[in-house]
Amino acid sequence: MINDLILKIRNLEIGYGKETLYKGISFDIRKGDCIMLCGANGSGKTTLLKKITSLCDNIIMIPARIPKVAGFTTGEYIRLICYKDSDARGRLSAEQEDMLKDAIRMMSLDKLTDKDISLLSDGEFQKAGIASALARKATVILLDEPTAFLDAENRLSVLNALNGICKQTGCAIIFSTHDLNDGLKAATKVIALCADGHFRCSSENMQETVNGIFKGKV
Amino acid sequence: MKSRKRIIWIWVAGLLTLAILLAADLSAGGLPSVDILKHLRLPRAVTAILAGIALSLSGAQMQSIFHNPLADPYIMGISAGAALGAAVATLTGTNNGIPAGLTIAASASSGALLSAIIILAVSKKFKNAGELLIFGIMMSFIVNATIPILQAGAESESLKLYYSWSSGSFSNTTWLQTAMMLTAVIIGTITALFNTKELDIIIFGDDFASMAGADPGRIRMTALISSSIMTGTITAFCGPIGFVGIIAPHIAGYAFSTASHRTKLPGTMLTGSIICIAADLLSRTGETPIPIASTMAFVGIPVVVYMLLKRPII
Structure with a gap:
C-alpha cells in the first residue's frame, strides 16, 4: 500500500491574494486514484489544482475552456x-x-x-x-471542470475515460466538477471544499462528503 | 493535402517574382535606364518586399500572442510611437543641418523603440493579453492626441514634410537605408521563426502554455521584440503603413488552411510582400501618385470585411 503513494499533501493552505480560503488541506494521492474535487463556485477548486501542480514535477493540469x-x-x-x-x-x-x-x-x-x-x-x-x-x-493528471458544457452522453463518456485511465495506467487523476452525481460514478475518492470552511476527504462515504459541500451556508 | 500546399507555394512564389519584375521594369512604360533601375526602381521594389515581410510577420505574431484577429503593430501603438517621433522631429522645426529625411528616420525609430520598451516594461505587470492590448490602444490614443498639438504650432514647410512621411511611401530609399531595413528584417524574422512552436502553443491560452511547460510571458516578450525591431525600422523609412499587418496573416492562414506557424509564418511573409508591391504599383499607375496608406486602406478594408462576414477568423 505504501508503495502506491505518489504524493502526500499535508496542511496545504489556499487563498486569493491575502485572504485564506482553506487551511489544513491534507490527503494522499495514490496510484490509480480517480479523485473528484467538488465545491461551490469560487470556493477555490481551480486555485487548489494550480497549487497541487506546483508541488511535484510530473503533474499536468488541463485547464478549463481551452479555445x-x-x-x-x-x-x-x-x-x-x-x-x-x-x-x-x-x-x-x-x-x-x-x-x-x-x-x-x-x-x-x-x-x-x-x-x-x-x-x-x-x-x-x-x-x-x-x-x-x-x-x-504524467503520473498525476489534474483536470479543471472537464465536464463543463458537455451533454449527458459526452459527460459520461469523458468520465468513463478518466476512470479507465486510472485503472489501466495506474496514474492518478483529480478532476473538479459540478456534475456531482455523474462524477460520483467515476470517482474512487472525493475531496470537498465545504461552505463552512472545512476541507473533507473520503473514499468510503463519498455521497455524504459531497452532501457536506453546502453545509454551514447561511 | 501536402501536394495542395506545394501548388500554393509555387503559385505564391511565381506571383512574387512577377510583382518584382513589374515593379522594377514596366511601371513607367518603356525600359528604364540602368541608373533608374539601380537607384530608383530596385531599391523601391526591395523596400516594398522588406516592408511587406516586416509588417505582416509582426501582425501574425501579435495576433497570436494577443489572441486577437485584428492585432498588429499599428493597433499596439508601436507605429504610433514612430509617428510621434517623426512629428517631434519635423514639426518642432529644429534645424540642425542634418538632411530632413534622416532626422525623421532616426526620430521615428527612437519613437517606435520607446513605445516598444514601454509596452515590454509594463507587459510583466499585466496578467493577460487583453489588458496589454488595451494598454497599447491607450498609447495610440495619447500619441494621436499629441500630434495635432504639435501641428498647431508648426510652420507650413515642416507640416508638408510631416504629411509626406505620414502618408507612407516605398520610394526615395537609398541602398544604405535598404541595408538597415534588411538587417532589422533578418533579425526579426530569425527571432520569429525560432519561436514558431511556442506561438502555436500560446494561441490556446496562457494556461495551456503553462501546461505544456512553456512560459507565456517569455513567448510574448520574444514576439514583441521581434515585431518592434522590424516595425520601428520600416516605419521610420516608409511611414506608418497599416492593414498589411492585419490581412496578410489571414490570407496566408486561409490559403494554406493551417494555423500552425511553421507553415503560416513563411506564407504570411510572402503574402505581405506581394500585397505591398501590388499596393505600390497601384498607387503610382495614375497621373498623380496616391499615398500608399490610402491604397492599402481601399484594398485592405473590403478584404477584412469580406473575411469577417464569410467565416469567423481565428
Missing part, C-alpha cells in the same frame, strides 16, 4: 504538448511517437487525428486534451 482554434488537426494539437521534446521540424523520438499513439488509442481518437479540432465535439476535444497529458507520461 478550439481552427487550423490545427487533432494529431497536431495533441503533439503540441510534447513541443519541448521535439526537434526543429516537430518530430519526436520513436519512443515518444509510440506513447503518443497509445494515448490516442486509449482515448479512442484514432479516426479523428486528421480532423480539424474546431470540428470536434466538446467531449472529443476534452479527450484530446487528456490524450496529450497521457502522451507526456
Whole structure:
C-alpha cells in the first residue's frame, strides 16, 4: 500500500491574494486514484489544482475552456504538448511517437487525428486534451471542470475515460466538477471544499462528503 | 493535402517574382535606364518586399500572442510611437543641418523603440493579453492626441514634410537605408521563426502554455521584440503603413488552411510582400501618385470585411 503513494499533501493552505480560503488541506494521492474535487463556485477548486501542480514535477493540469482554434488537426494539437521534446521540424523520438499513439488509442481518437479540432465535439476535444497529458507520461493528471458544457452522453463518456485511465495506467487523476452525481460514478475518492470552511476527504462515504459541500451556508 | 500546399507555394512564389519584375521594369512604360533601375526602381521594389515581410510577420505574431484577429503593430501603438517621433522631429522645426529625411528616420525609430520598451516594461505587470492590448490602444490614443498639438504650432514647410512621411511611401530609399531595413528584417524574422512552436502553443491560452511547460510571458516578450525591431525600422523609412499587418496573416492562414506557424509564418511573409508591391504599383499607375496608406486602406478594408462576414477568423 505504501508503495502506491505518489504524493502526500499535508496542511496545504489556499487563498486569493491575502485572504485564506482553506487551511489544513491534507490527503494522499495514490496510484490509480480517480479523485473528484467538488465545491461551490469560487470556493477555490481551480486555485487548489494550480497549487497541487506546483508541488511535484510530473503533474499536468488541463485547464478549463481551452479555445478550439481552427487550423490545427487533432494529431497536431495533441503533439503540441510534447513541443519541448521535439526537434526543429516537430518530430519526436520513436519512443515518444509510440506513447503518443497509445494515448490516442486509449482515448479512442484514432479516426479523428486528421480532423480539424474546431470540428470536434466538446467531449472529443476534452479527450484530446487528456490524450496529450497521457502522451507526456504524467503520473498525476489534474483536470479543471472537464465536464463543463458537455451533454449527458459526452459527460459520461469523458468520465468513463478518466476512470479507465486510472485503472489501466495506474496514474492518478483529480478532476473538479459540478456534475456531482455523474462524477460520483467515476470517482474512487472525493475531496470537498465545504461552505463552512472545512476541507473533507473520503473514499468510503463519498455521497455524504459531497452532501457536506453546502453545509454551514447561511 | 501536402501536394495542395506545394501548388500554393509555387503559385505564391511565381506571383512574387512577377510583382518584382513589374515593379522594377514596366511601371513607367518603356525600359528604364540602368541608373533608374539601380537607384530608383530596385531599391523601391526591395523596400516594398522588406516592408511587406516586416509588417505582416509582426501582425501574425501579435495576433497570436494577443489572441486577437485584428492585432498588429499599428493597433499596439508601436507605429504610433514612430509617428510621434517623426512629428517631434519635423514639426518642432529644429534645424540642425542634418538632411530632413534622416532626422525623421532616426526620430521615428527612437519613437517606435520607446513605445516598444514601454509596452515590454509594463507587459510583466499585466496578467493577460487583453489588458496589454488595451494598454497599447491607450498609447495610440495619447500619441494621436499629441500630434495635432504639435501641428498647431508648426510652420507650413515642416507640416508638408510631416504629411509626406505620414502618408507612407516605398520610394526615395537609398541602398544604405535598404541595408538597415534588411538587417532589422533578418533579425526579426530569425527571432520569429525560432519561436514558431511556442506561438502555436500560446494561441490556446496562457494556461495551456503553462501546461505544456512553456512560459507565456517569455513567448510574448520574444514576439514583441521581434515585431518592434522590424516595425520601428520600416516605419521610420516608409511611414506608418497599416492593414498589411492585419490581412496578410489571414490570407496566408486561409490559403494554406493551417494555423500552425511553421507553415503560416513563411506564407504570411510572402503574402505581405506581394500585397505591398501590388499596393505600390497601384498607387503610382495614375497621373498623380496616391499615398500608399490610402491604397492599402481601399484594398485592405473590403478584404477584412469580406473575411469577417464569410467565416469567423481565428
